């Protein structure tokens with residue numbers, strides 16, 4: 022008998038392996054931080070047995086674009102005219118908060134993500150040195166990147182080097198690892214991006230950048246003499262499988278094809294794009310051309326929450342409308358974009374994203390005994406179009422239970438929410454346009 026830490030028994034296991042294997046009923050045994058067994062319930066389950074009656078087990082969700090500290094700003098930037106959101110509304114708010122508030126907001130953001138079934142995030146923000154420790158403390162798996170800007174390039178690169186030193190770049194060695202986070206194609210000129218490309222080459226870190234997220238960004242890049250945001254990145258060698266571009270909202274068809282042809286990873290944040298820009302990014306086109314697409318919630322003030330179940334549903338609805346085709350973006354693809362394909366976008370497809378022996382034990386249980394989830398004819402369609410983050414009853418990361426019976430195990434939710442709410446309290450009267 023192997024030395025299991027836990028055996029999880031559930032009504033159903035959705036492995037999302039290459040063969041779409043399902044077990045009903047099913048079991049997953051955890052050995053340390055890894056999955057030791059997936060299959061029908063064993064005759065003699067080992068370790069601590071956790072019965073997840075009424076639940077379906079599936080891989081933990083992978084959210085490829087978050088800004089956890091911006092939890093603080095939820096509800097303060099509503100219905101803003103196109104082009105005003107970032108500089109006109111967000112920046113003045115961000116100027117009001119210090120590292121203590123950011124940490125409080127980030128921990129609340131991590132709590133929101135974890136309790137709704139997200140087990141991996143790609144988190145980026147300014148002052149990431151202050152925030153990364155909180156992300157680590159939350160128990161989430163995470164790649165963290167400090168946002169780099171021309172206006173503060175030297176300090177930003179120092180902060181980035183410190184993150185690389187502190188966390189390394191190898192997700193197989195560390196649950197939290199570091200990436201490079203140039204902010205966007207307008208706020209980062211060629212000199213800074215060349216240094217980022219060199220640092221990526223030297224360190225092996227992945228690059229995370231916002232791409233064509235606003236009309237002003239496109240205009241600024243063109244004013245600099247480049248044909249478009251994607252062409253600009255391509256000239257610098259910054260399109261490809263180790264680069265994760267977020268949004269791509271204003272890419273031309275030609276640029277979308279170029280992003281795809283390079284095999285670039287794309288963070289698709291449909292609800293954020295819809296709410297802040299009134300647009301659907303050409304993600305179908307990028308994906309058809311070869312892009313690896315993961316779903317991202319973006320920040321809590323963009324959409325207005327970090328809930329990947331909602332994002333799967335929104336991605337399906339908006340992309341069907343954009344394609345003028347109800348058969349576009351089938352549910353199975355959407356679930357992949359929140360699990361296996363999202364993991365591949367972050368370069369961790371060999372570690373997480375599906376439930377297979379030897380992979381890290383990142384998994385969630387969804388309680389399907391709810392009026393909105395029955396009958397259970399089609400598990401994938403139900404998970405994509407009917408399930409909610411609040412249906413998640415258990416969450417494991419690296420084999421450690423972080424949520425059981427819908428309650429966080431290691432985090433003190435009451436204290437975290439009290440601290441973060443207090444940190445956010447002073448902001449409302451000072452928000453522009455309220």
Ligand SMILES: [Zn+2]
Nearest residue numbers: 086231267319
């Ligand atoms: Zn973003």
